[in-house]
Amino acid sequence: MHIRDRNLIPVWEKIQRGERLTLDDGLRAYTSGDLIGLGAMAGAVQKDKSGDAVYFVLNQKIEPTNVCVLSCKFCDFAVRKGDPRAYEMSVEEILGKLSPEIREVHITGGMPPDWPWDRYLEILKAVHDRLPEADIKAFTAVEIDFFHKKFRMPVAEVLRQLQSVGLRTMPGGGAEVFSERVRRLLFHQKIGAKAWLDIHRTAHRLGIPTNSTLLYGHIETLEERLTHMIRLRELQDETGGFLTFIPLAFQPGETGIKPANRFTSAADDLRTIALSRLMLDNIPHIKAYWVMLTGEVASVALNFGADDMDGTVGGEKIAHDAGALSPMTMAKETIIRLIRDAGKIPVERDAYYNPLHVYHDRVVGKIPYLNSVPFYARLERRGFRILPVVPRRMGILSALGEIDAGLFSLMDYLRQENDMELMGWCIATRDQVKSVMLFSKGGWRELDGSRIGITDDTATSVQLLNVLLEKKYGVHARFERLHQGVNAYDGLGAVLLIGDEALRRNKHGLKGFDLVYDLAREWYEWQKLPFVFAVWAVRRSVPPAVKEELSGLLKQSLESAGGDFVPLAGTHGRRIGLTDAETQEYLSGFNYSLGEREREAIAVFRRLLPAVASGALASSRDMEAR
Numbered sequence: 001m002h003i004r005d006r007n008l009i010p011v012w013e014k015i016q017r018g019e020r021l022t023l024d025d026g027l028r029a030y031t032s033g034d035l036i037g038l039g040a041m042a043g044a045v046q047k048d049k050s051g052d053a054v055y056f057v058l059n060q061k062i063e064p065t066n067v068c069v070l071s072c073k074f075c076d077f078a079v080r081k082g083d084p085r086a087y088e089m090s091v092e093e094i095l096g097k098l099s100p101e102i103r104e105v106h107i108t109g110g111m112p113p114d115w116p117w118d119r120y121l122e123i124l125k126a127v128h129d130r131l132p133e134a135d136i137k138a139f140t141a142v143e144i145d146f147f148h149k150k151f152r153m154p155v156a157e158v159l160r161q162l163q164s165v166g167l168r169t170m171p172g173g174g175a176e177v178f179s180e181r182v183r184r185l186l187f188h189q190k191i192g193a194k195a196w197l198d199i200h201r202t203a204h205r206l207g208i209p210t211n212s213t214l215l216y217g218h219i220e221t222l223e224e225r226l227t228h229m230i231r232l233r234e235l236q237d238e239t240g241g242f243l244t245f246i247p248l249a250f251q252p253g254e255t256g257i258k259p260a261n262r263f264t265s266a267a268d269d270l271r272t273i274a275l276s277r278l279m280l281d282n283i284p285h286i287k288a289y290w291v292m293l294t295g296e297v298a299s300v301a302l303n304f305g306a307d308d309m310d311g312t313v314g315g316e317k318i319a320h321d322a323g324a325l326s327p328m329t330m331a332k333e334t335i336i337r338l339i340r341d342a343g344k345i346p347v348e349r350d351a352y353y354n355p356l357h358v359y360h361d362r363v364v365g366k367i368p369y370l371n372s373v374p375f376y377a378r379l380e381r382r383g384f385r386i387l388p389v390v391p392r393r394m395g396i397l398s399a400l401g402e403i404d405a406g407l408f409s410l411m412d413y414l415r416q417e418n419d420m421e422l423m424g425w426c427i428a429t430r431d432q433v434k435s436v437m438l439f440s441k442g443g444w445r446e447l448d449g450s451r452i453g454i455t456d457d458t459a460t461s462v463q464l465l466n467v468l469l470e471k472k473y474g475v476h477a478r479f480e481r482l483h484q485g486v487n488a489y490d491g492l493g494a495v496l497l498i499g500d501e502a503l504r505r506n507k508h509g510l511k512g513f514d515l516v517y518d519l520a521r522e523w524y525e526w527q528k529l530p531f532v533f534a535v536w537a538v539r540r541s542v543p544p545a546v547k548e549e550l551s552g553l554l555k556q557s558l559e560s561a562g563g564d565f566v567p568l569a570g571t572h573g574r575r576i577g578l579t580d581a582e583t584q585e586y587l588s589g590f591n592y593s594l595g596e597r598e599r600e601a602i603a604v605f606r607r608l609l610p611a612v613a614s615g616a617l618a619s620s621r622d623m624e625a626r
């Protein structure tokens, strides 16, 4: 790590110890002259979270109207009704903007005085009907608050109705800067920090993940920027519902806030991206919004902590009305080139950051949990490209031919046995696992007829839970998928958590769910066998020499640990709140080599699976339909 400024070293040491940065740490980093050192720190944190992946989405921006009852000083987009520049789009005009390849439709706009509630519902419904495969990301907290007041409905009711006609996620706009001083000067009619955060909290509780933003580069201070980030971090601790953070570089236009054409400097943009990555340790993604940064600065930002380029953004108007220099839409090929220029792997995604296509060969999937860390030490040094991806998604990507090798959830390997071969390595437990846990309100038999929340990440653990419920305890429950990261557990009898989240909850408990069951222990007590959660597998079509190299690197990685996992995985463990001793104990509880007992355990589990009779395994869709 090349850090020239000695002031940055204590900050970097804190990050490595898994400690949070304070406002003072943030100020020290922000004001450092060592931009390259700062970028290296943020880039390392980014790599830990997203490997070499940089995400983008094929998206369309729709701003149904620019008529707005507010008049914020920094906005050149909004006009009053009757203004010659005013426009109001019909549903047909909106549908006319959609093309079939779009995967995310981003809808926000002005707040007109006279639109009825049904018009908004009609727009969402029409878009959803036209493009059922696309995710609708619509309405900022400011618009939600406007609907709540104008149509006299509680915020939760507004959101529920929008959800029922197709709303999937919410954009992060309208946050501006959480500072009363700035609000009074620039957007006094807009909701303040508390209302913005409350609306996002409510959305998260309803299972709607959201984005977050900061509008920087006008009259705010560095302290105000950092305080803003800290408040977002606090809400994220509570709900887990933010997907990404987007620093929005102020576009001066004719707003009169800054002399015309005074854009933020590239150095300020890169520092702000880096600071976002370092301060917001619990928000999964940082977006380099090229519309406001320009493609070139956004591309550089991909080595300063950002792992997302937003998307093709057809039809953006807010920034362009304020004089943004970027082109109106960016072709997919250009985005892919900018990401490759930054030395990263372009990954096309949906609004939830599920990867859809990977634009690179020889990609190795990495389950982003602590127990996979020991395998990757050598791989990362030898040029294989790593894509961190939750187990279920890795199975989907590999079935599409997008991943060549990886540590697969057992179920995903079984579904693809014809195309994939085992590599002799796995994640198996001797008895307990500690990271596949059922948090329950009652004992096993009390779960009969109840609803069990299952995280969106899992394939094998859900099948294991199903087998335990049905075959060990004779209990029937209904599974409901929870969205990754959103902690909405209302009305559930139990919740199945896996990976780092389960480890964390195992240590601190999950409020309201007092009984905790370790599924591997349940299995062991029943079958007296280990349980194999994941296996290393490689596509059969990969050349034998590459397979051998990969296998050798996995072996070297494990051997380099020599039974002491702290040097490899201590930082990851600390980041999720484990002491080094706990990390060591957790990781030494696994068997990483696929031996006879493990193969026998797979065979037994396989026989217990519901749809094996015909030779076909239950697909995750069958599970969802239960």
Ligand code: V47
Residues within 6 Å of the ligand: 074, 075, 076, 140, 170, 171, 172, 173, 174, 175, 176, 211, 212, 213, 214, 215, 246, 248, 249, 250, 251, 252, 253, 255, 289, 292, 310, 318, 319, 322
């Ligand atoms: O809230 C308004 C900002 C935001 C200007 O969630 C300006 O994925 C710069 O939030 N210069 C709306 N910014 C845009 C937004 C957004 C954009 C892209 C992706 C996502 C997402 C969200 O635009 C407003 C305001 O902060 N804004 N005027 C201006 N002159």
